[in-house]
Amino acid sequence: MKSMDKIREAARDPYGYAESYKTRTHKKVVGYFCSYAPEEIIWAAGALPLRIFSRKSGIHLADRHLQSYCCSLVRGVLEDALSGTLKFLDGVVFPHTCDSIQRLSDIWRLNVPYGFHIDVVLPVKLNTDSARAYMIDVFRAFRTDLEKKLDVRITDDALKASMGLYNELRSLLGQIYEMRAQNPEIISGSDVYSIMKAAMIMDRREMLTLLNEGVLELKQKKSAGAAAGRKRVILSGGICDFPDVYPMIEEAGGAVVWDDLCMGTRTFAGDFATKADPVEAIAGRYLDRIVCPAKHSGLTNRADHLVKIVRERDAQGVIILLLKFCDPHAFDYPHLKNTLEKEGIPNLLLEVEDQLPPDGQLRTRFEAFLEML
């Protein structure tokens, strides 16, 4: 894809992209954590929503506030905040999801002297009428808070336009996933990884143009190159900012045909509710989308969803990536594993950190698993 150069560059250096965007456009940049942040509202306020990814090494300042058994994502992000690397942000939005992000929010409020700070205190249980009503209220309060902090009015029309843009973007991301599932040779896993990451970083209009071009190119080469007998696998697990493991899987003879990841399908899954009030419509998507284990929506729905995508995508196995010290996903794992075993679906657990171990270790594990399929 010709459009990939810009996308790869933004994914490689998100903060560099955001700083130059700010200089170029004089617009505000609002950082956010977690796929539960209603970024459509941030975009409707005229600001760039920037998903915050952590630095990968050299964590010193954050160790004064967070124990070493916190996940490397929150420790790395706090390091960036305390060292001033994130000084270009006009503010940060913390949706309340896992404990680590909630504690990060408290530490940030007390110790980071720049930019505004908004907590979005979401319900934990999402599948009840009261949770629905509460979530809508929380999103309404967020709209008002953001208006005050950015000194703008967020109109219904702006929210609807933002929803329209996100619908287009998510549809294109879904199309790329579908085409890859049909023929994994069509695009490398690393490029899909960069696309998903850039969709949370880049000017969403610019991203839309690049994705439109990219999808057109992929459609043209759709029939070129048959799938080379690769083992079809699903990636699941809890890496909020996971390292690019795709080349290793591909070199070991596998192809990731779908995923259940925060930086993957959760980014484009789910439709806006059909409601006249745009805030209700936006809240509907976050309530009805497949949950991550930091939320609750039925005891078995995550495992059921995983089995469903394995069957739908004709996958032969599941690779579960677990970020070290990520407790919500660690608690989720035994049930996922039991369900996969009951269904006879081979699975592999890999505990990783932001920094991948030496190449050989992971490659050997991927090879051993894929050979078994």
Ligand code: SF4
């Ligand atoms: S895995 Fe869950 S809690 Fe963690 S960032 Fe993603 S959506 Fe949020």
Ligand code: SF4
């Ligand atoms: S990796 Fe796990 S513990 Fe860390 S921020 Fe994401 S969901 Fe929370």
